[in-house]
Amino acid sequence: MDRDFRELPLIPLRGITIFPYMVLHFDVGREKSILALEKAMLEEQKVFLTAQRQAKTEEPGREDIFKTGTICNIKQILKLPGDTVRVLVEGETRALLKEYISEEPFFKVKVEVLEDEENYDENKDCEALVRAIKKNFNEYVKLSGNIPAETIITLDEIDNHGRLADTISSYLMLKQEKKQELLECYEIEERLQKVLAVLANEIEILKLERKIGVKVKNKIDKVQKDYYLREQLKAIQEELGEDDDNKKEMKRYKNKISKAKLPKAVKDKALYELDRLKNTGSYSAEGGVIRTYLDWILELPWNTQTKDNLDIKSAREILEKEHYGLKDVKDRIIEYLSVKKMSKSLKGPILCLMGPPGVGKTSIAKSIAHALNRNFVRMSLGGVRDEAEIRGHRKTYVGAIPGRIIYGMKQAKSKNPLFLLDEIDKMSNDFRGDPADALLEVLDSEQNNSFRDHYMELDFDLSNVMFITTANSIGNIPRPLFDRMEVIEVSGYTSEEKFHICREYLIPKQLEENGIKNNEIIISDSSIYKLIDNYTRESGVRSLERRIASVIRKAVAEMMEKDKKKVNITLTKIKSYFGAEIYTYDKIDKEDKIGVVMGMAWTGYGGDTLPIEATAMSGNGKLELTGQLGAVMKESAKAGYSYIRANADKYGVESDFYKKYDLHIHVPEGAVPKDGPSAGVAMVTAMISALSKKKVKHNVAMTGEITLTGRVLPIGGLKEKSLAAYRAGIDTVIIPKDNEKHLLKIPNTVKNKLNYILADNIDVVLENSISNYS
Ligand code: ADP
DSSP states (O other): OOOEEEEEEEEEESSOOOOTTOEEEEEEOSHHHHHHHHHHHHTTSEEEEEEBSSTTOSSOOGGGBOSEEEEEEEEEEEEETTTEEEEEEEEEEEEEEEEEEEOSSSEEEEEEEEOOOSSOOTTTTTHHHHHHHHHHHHHHHHHHOOSOTHHHHHHHTOOOHHHHHHHHHHHSOOOHHHHHHHHTOOSHHHHHHHHHHHHHHHHHHHHHHHHHHHHHHHHHHHHHHHHHHHHHHHHHHHHHTHHHHHHHHHHHHHHHHHHSOOOHHHHHHHHHHHHHHHHHOTTSHHHHHHHHHHHHHHHSOSSOOOOOOOOHHHHHHHHHHHOSSOHHHHHHHHHHHHHHHHHOOOOSOEEEEEOOTTSSHHHHHHHHHHHHTOOEEEEEOTTOOOHHHHHOOOTTSTTOOOOHHHHHHHHHOSSSOEEEEEOGGGOOOBTTBOHHHHHHHHHOTTTGGGEEOTTTOSEEOOTTOEEEEEESOGGGSOHHHHHTEEEEEOOOOOHHHHHHHIIIIIHHHHHHHTTOOTTTEEEOHHHHHHHHHHSOOOSSSHHHHHHHHHHHHHHHHHHHHTTOSOEEEOHHHHHHHHOSOSOOOOOOOSSOEETEEEEEEEETTEEEEEEEEEEEEESSSOEEEEESBOHHHHHHHHHHHHHHHHTGGGGTOOTTHHHHEEEEEEEOOOSSOBOSGGGHHHHHHHHHHHHHTOEEOTTEEEOOEEOTTOBEEOOSOHHHHHHHHHHHTOOEEEEEGGGGGGGGGSOHHHHHHOEEEEESBHHHHHHHHBTTOO
């Protein structure tokens, strides 16, 4: 075969490899290349194009340029702005650079034309290879996604194997070295094999890329999916008009927030939560929680307050008008108001109204609120065991709500109400924290201007609240709380007091509640006393009030049924309404007796007389105690017994009585269990009377604790006990000397009837109670 050499201008290409049959345009900017191009145009419009080894080399020399390249026909030249020329070329044949003829002003080279072999048989040789290549190329086109599908059709029409290999090579996205390698395959079969190998490799890579791509895409997809769903939800809500609702709701809240006079921190929090609500969507569970919280914020009286009535005279009038008696409480409130008027400050101890049930603690507190012109809220602490009940649960709890203090403030509707903490002595504690600790903070005027509820997470100012507490007895009030309180005792009422309360307050109140005019039902005074003495037994007037209500209802029914205009309630009516007397009181014996002493007891229901009996019988010194006696009372009996043994001579008792006699003390049960040390003196008196066979005066009652040395110690509930003695018709009452100061509190009606004897030791008691004592 003749070898064909040609002399042509050379243009080195950067990053491009051009194959025969390939049509391509590229820009030429280097001066040397432009000159080469111009030369080519002047001659046969052919140029030898070959790649430079490194695309970045600016001025390539011989060694920087590949030797194998392609002779191309120049099809078109286009001048671009700024000395650049765009050239359109078509590859013609491979050629190998043999010699540089000149290098300046442009490369001129001698190349050997490398035509494909002539004796290659298209039909036989490498058919299998070609098929495999076509199949692979199909797949490659699919996978790569950036080769037009028509290419495949074009390729089908090519039956020249060499040309096919070159055309495919020109489509492949390969690195330059790889392309150069393909270009340097002069043998058709070798070229085909290489193309197939490259194709297979590329397909693998593309598949791998796709796999990775899918994974990455999956990840991105999830985010996109969520976004998409959310957008869809929005669209659905919009369709359903919910979005509108939502917007309206936002607007409503916003309005409310700006109208409510909230402190800055509270307002910021409210707006923050509103913003959260906007993003959560109002139909989600979270939305519900936020909404409830916002409602709480908006309903609390952060800045609303009532104006105090500082008119002392009108306050006094209100207090007097609404309650009978209770002088101490009323005086203390007037004092409090006066101080406030002078100093404009409300600091000071918390008032604690202490007394048995039904004596009007709650209702006087209500009256105080009325007199002060403050709103009133009441919260019972009975049975509160958990700190969270006072201070609330954190919002993260399901169904969390604020504690009772904040709840009460919401009910109060002003930030300066009168807040009644009822039954503070009935609070207890367990593992969930001590509610008393939380209450301490509430009641402490130094701290309570920033009370923080767990649910609200905002400071609430309680410093303007007037707290009043109530208790039945002070013994059970937690000590630190007790230290902050000023106790005002509200003791039980005498029958006379109850009578007044009943006639002047309870009856008019009940008549009014039942819509009856004053003169339509008239309850006689003796009926009122009957109800007080024989149908109720209590320190307060709660049952009495219920009885009155019942009397009035029955009377109304009678008026209706029998068409009467008026009903008079008399003793017989009371009996017909309620049956026989329910409670009777011990009346004193008519005569003095041995071993029978009238003691006095004080229970939650008020005072009562307590007859104590003792008897001595031959035996060997046993002391028997019967009746419903508590442990303290039993011990007290034993102490008295020992005292008598030690001082037998003094009282005309045989000194070895404890060897010869058994003693039995009995306290008749009565309705209520009794306990406490205050029956001590009565039991000693009964025992001495029984042992010495001297009678006890029947008109004397006594109370007092006894010690082993015979001293008489003070007792509680003097007023109630005195009332009981008075009711029973006693005329002399022996009380411990240390209780003298309490006599002041005894109503005059009682004091005038009773002769009080003060005893500091048992001798005084015996002198005054045992007849013919000497
Ligand atoms: P407490 O709180 O001490 O248990 P309440 O305040 O519930 O007692 O009183 C029971 C009822 O007795 C109320 O209707 C109250 O108005 C009435 N009451 C009690 N004491 C008086 C009083 N001194 N004057 C008028 N009403 C009274």
